[in-house]
Amino acid sequence: MADVRVSELVQRINELVVADTGTRSLAVGDQIAGRVTKTNAQVLQLLADNLDRPDRLTPGPGQVDMRPALRAALTETVAACAGVLVARERPAGDIYDRGRYRFEAGISRAYAESAMPRLMEQLLPEGNAAHLGRFEPRQLDGDVLAARAVALSIIARTEGSEREVLRDLVAAGRDAVAPAAARMLLEPRAEFQALPARERDDLVEGVAYEIELHFERAERPQPGTGAVAAWRSRRAAANLGAYAITNASRLGTEAMADLYRNLDEFGWPEVPRPESIDALSRQIGEVVGELSEAPATRWNGRNIQIELGQAPDATVRLTATQIMSLDALLKSASEPPLTAEQALTGEQLLTAEQALTAEQALIDEQAPAGARVLTEKQAATEEQALTGEQALTEKPVLTAEQAVTAEQAVTAEQVVTEEPVLTAEQVVTEEPVLTAGQVVSAREALQVLAASHARMAVPDGYSSAHEAAARQIAPQYTVIDQAVGQAFAEDNYAKIVDRSLPAELARQVREAPAPDQRLAPAARGFASAIDVAMRRPDGETLRQMTGQDRVRMGQMVADALVAESRVRPAERFRIAGQVAAAIDQRFDALPEELDRWAAGEQTYVHDRSVNDPFLYGHQAGRLAHQIIETHVEEVRAAEQAALAEQAAAEERAAEQRLAEQAQLQTEEGVTPTNQLTPADQLTTADQLTTADQLTKADQLESEDWFVPENPAPTEQGVAGSASGAGAAPADQLESEDWFVPGNPAPTEHSVASAAGGASGAGAAPGARGAPAAVDSELTRFAPGHDPAHAPPGARPAGPAGGSKGTAGSAAPAADRTTSTPKRPDRDR
Numbered sequence: 001m002a003d004v005r006v007s008e009l010v011q012r013i014n015e016l017v018v019a020d021t022g023t024r025s026l027a028v029g030d031q032i033a034g035r036v037t038k039t040n041a042q043v044l045q046l047l048a049d050n051l052d053r054p055d056r057l058t059p060g061p062g063q064v065d066m067r068p069a070l071r072a073a074l075t076e077t078v079a080a081c082a083g084v085l086v087a088r089e090r091p092a093g094d095i096y097d098r099g100r101y102r103f104e105a106g107i108s109r110a111y112a113e114s115a116m117p118r119l120m121e122q123l124l125p126e127g128n129a130a131h132l133g134r135f136e137p138r139q140l141d142g143d144v145l146a147a148r149a150v151a152l153s154i155i156a157r158t159e160g161s162e163r164e165v166l167r168d169l170v171a172a173g174r175d176a177v178a179p180a181a182a183r184m185l186l187e188p189r190a191e192f193q194a195l196p197a198r199e200r201d202d203l204v205e206g207v208a209y210e211i212e213l214h215f216e217r218a219e220r221p222q223p224g225t226g227a228v229a230a231w232r233s234r235r236a237a238a239n240l241g242a243y244a245i246t247n248a249s250r251l252g253t254e255a256m257a258d259l260y261r262n263l264d265e266f267g268w269p270e271v272p273r274p275e276s277i278d279a280l281s282r283q284i285g286e287v288v289g290e291l292s293e294a295p296a297t298r299w300n301g302r303n304i305q306i307e308l309g310q311a312p313d314a315t316v317r318l319t320a321t322q323i324m325s326l327d328a329l330l331k332s333a334s335e336p337p338l339t340a341e342q343a344l345t346g347e348q349l350l351t352a353e354q355a356l357t358a359e360q361a362l363i364d365e366q367a368p369a370g371a372r373v374l375t376e377k378q379a380a381t382e383e384q385a386l387t388g389e390q391a392l393t394e395k396p397v398l399t400a401e402q403a404v405t406a407e408q409a410v411t412a413e414q415v416v417t418e419e420p421v422l423t424a425e426q427v428v429t430e431e432p433v434l435t436a437g438q439v440v441s442a443r444e445a446l447q448v449l450a451a452s453h454a455r456m457a458v459p460d461g462y463s464s465a466h467e468a469a470a471r472q473i474a475p476q477y478t479v480i481d482q483a484v485g486q487a488f489a490e491d492n493y494a495k496i497v498d499r500s501l502p503a504e505l506a507r508q509v510r511e512a513p514a515p516d517q518r519l520a521p522a523a524r525g526f527a528s529a530i531d532v533a534m535r536r537p538d539g540e541t542l543r544q545m546t547g548q549d550r551v552r553m554g555q556m557v558a559d560a561l562v563a564e565s566r567v568r569p570a571e572r573f574r575i576a577g578q579v580a581a582a583i584d585q586r587f588d589a590l591p592e593e594l595d596r597w598a599a600g601e602q603t604y605v606h607d608r609s610v611n612d613p614f615l616y617g618h619q620a621g622r623l624a625h626q627i628i629e630t631h632v633e634e635v636r637a638a639e640q641a642a643l644a645e646q647a648a649a650e651e652r653a654a655e656q657r658l659a660e661q662a663q664l665q666t667e668e669g670v671t672p673t674n675q676l677t678p679a680d681q682l683t684t685a686d687q688l689t690t691a692d693q694l695t696k697a698d699q700l701e702s703e704d705w706f707v708p709e710n711p712a713p714t715e716q717g718v719a720g721s722a723s724g725a726g727a728a729p730a731d732q733l734e735s736e737d738w739f740v741p742g743n744p745a746p747t748e749h750s751v752a753s754a755a756g757g758a759s760g761a762g763a764a765p766g767a768r769g770a771p772a773a774v775d776s777e778l779t780r781f782a783p784g785h786d787p788a789h790a791p792p793g794a795r796p797a798g799p800a801g802g803s804k805g806t807a808g809s810a811a812p813a814a815d816r817t818t819s820t821p822k823r824p825d826r827d828r
Helices: 003-021 029-035 036-048 066-082 097-123 128-132 142-157 162-171 179-185 197-217 225-266 277-292 319-330 436-455 463-469 474-491 493-502 503-509 520-534 538-548 553-563 569-588 588-600 613-667 696-700 715-725 747-755 770-780 814-818
Strands: 603-605 607-608
Touching: 003 097, 003 162, 003 463, 029 066, 036 066, 036 553, 066 097, 066 128, 066 696, 097 142, 097 162, 097 179, 097 197, 142 162, 142 179, 142 225, 162 179, 162 538, 162 747, 179 197, 179 225, 197 493, 225 538, 225 814, 277 436, 277 474, 277 493, 277 538, 319 503, 319 588, 436 474, 436 493, 436 503, 436 569, 463 474, 474 520, 474 538, 474 569, 474 588, 493 503, 503 747, 520 538, 520 553, 520 569, 520 613, 538 553, 553 569, 553 613, 553 770, 569 588, 569 613, 588 603, 603 613, 607 613
Parallel strands: none
Antiparallel strands: 603 607
16 A cells, blocks of 8 residues: 555645546545556655655765656656546446557547646646656657547647647547547538538447447557567557547548438438427437436426425426426527627627628629629729629629729628628517526526436336335435436436537537536545446446336445455345445435535545535445445355364364274274374384385396396296285286296286295295296395395395395205396297
């Protein structure tokens, strides 16, 4: 874990990134410190220790300058913070997850390279950032260079600066960077704005997939070792980003052309213009049900009631001001209101079609009847100068001087069309245009309608019986109900407006109103924590909670968490109930916590103190997940303890059995096995000599076994020798080395006879001499058993050392030592 001071430094950098992008971070508190590598954390320790005196970062004479490494670590930290921002819109499916990761990682790093100087000035104010050294533009490569090429390609097709484009892309949030790039490419086009809302959303998603697909298929550029290889690598990286935007832009153009052909052929799906506010409310309810995938609603269908704020029941209510603003919106003109640039007091305003250039300042309709007017280029002389296109006609043509009279002269800024042009204060249309106050109030009213229908969205199959049962315990779920509905309406406001109003009306109120600062952030933070814990796309948990009844919201999340955990099936119902109760309890206590925070207090949730609704909700989500993890760990620890206890019990039982056996043997006069001396516990094999422990394979394959005057060993001799040194394996008995030419093959009778005579009592009567010869050959090579070293007159000992000699030993020791053994010729 990172040092406390390093963790605080990383959290401060994360706050600067959030403030710069105007969004929120999915990593709350010290969670962001976990995204910093150990190497970077060690380098950041230098700045954390000298944050109050950054001048000490400047190296002295002979000291190593650590500032370049510190600047690199700070850049990596900013990129890590930029990669975990909350998505502003619901991300599309992760079809090309590898390409999405590469693209977003490159954009985050490119943003960090661009934002470092201004962020460090905020981190170390009053000129102290200069002690970090100069943040010079570095030579980029790989996906970072490709991301920068993406930003420059977008700028070439639109407007803005590299700094603004990178910041807006990062601010789109995790998993939503590619859709943001697609909107930057498409929204400036008039033909895109003319498309219906659903077609626009589908087109944005398709273009975003094209960008991610390009990064998915492209090989990751590797830095070259030489100058030429490095240049080629950087060129490939730049082409990757440029081609991604080029292909995406071409795809958008082709897709729009196809859409226009299909719409022209099969008809344009027009959003009906609501005739009343009640009709508008119904359309908004249908759109909310579509976005939340909850087709049913708890709305009682009654007309909108005039009341301040949102009602806890199934009635949609608006204030009188909001109702009047919506009524004015529905009756407003099809043209959007004038912008600040257009509203120039005292000057006549022209539309794009009316704004003629200087060369076309005079048109036929503005000249006197029967006359034509020349342009400045055509009026080269005071006489009537005619160009090739202006040949003499029956109608007289005026010169430039003739056309400059008080009645006829019209400049480019004062073009007079068929209808009079009015100033900003005199703009009069067929229908009234909303004032600035009405626009704000209309946006707020639409937000209330969207939030109300989001609160009343329920899954299919929800009946009045469910509602009657839920109404009895509904008060304790009011907070989570309003928080989730408000958060969903805010996150999907633009889509709801586009799909509920005609384009000419939606453009006036598409900008979202001021968001809620009390309940909605808590729901948003809670849902983001669950998304992270379950590895879901951002916004998925919030959508699922919106589609549930208020009583089932927390239970739905608990069931999903338990289903993805290692909780045993028999215990899932109980654990899910505990998690759901903890979730509902946290949301029910939120209003009181808000009052405590306003008084300067804090609330400890899970593992930290908070005084912010987003952090409160996020910690509540982490707490819900931790309840399950803690239960799993406790069960695992209990299982391990039970196994250890079982093993200990079995060991104790075994010791008890041994003790009982020892006692029984003691009573019977038998020495227990565990009381034998080490010498007594040696096995027969341990008491054998070295020669006796030789394997039969080594002994049987030794050429010294085969003495010409001795007969070939038989199974009887083998059996006799096996009584002292172990029996020969079957594969050795079958070896052809056993059979020396001239010697008879071993028979079953000889084997049986040898087995009977080698038991230690001597050979049986009539036994052949081969077993004795073989046995003496065995004792010959055993240390301490060689007859040549035996005392005079001593009899040769048997293989067991101390047993009676083998009967029938024939050849003297001298003959056996001087004879030359011969190996049979295998070829013959």
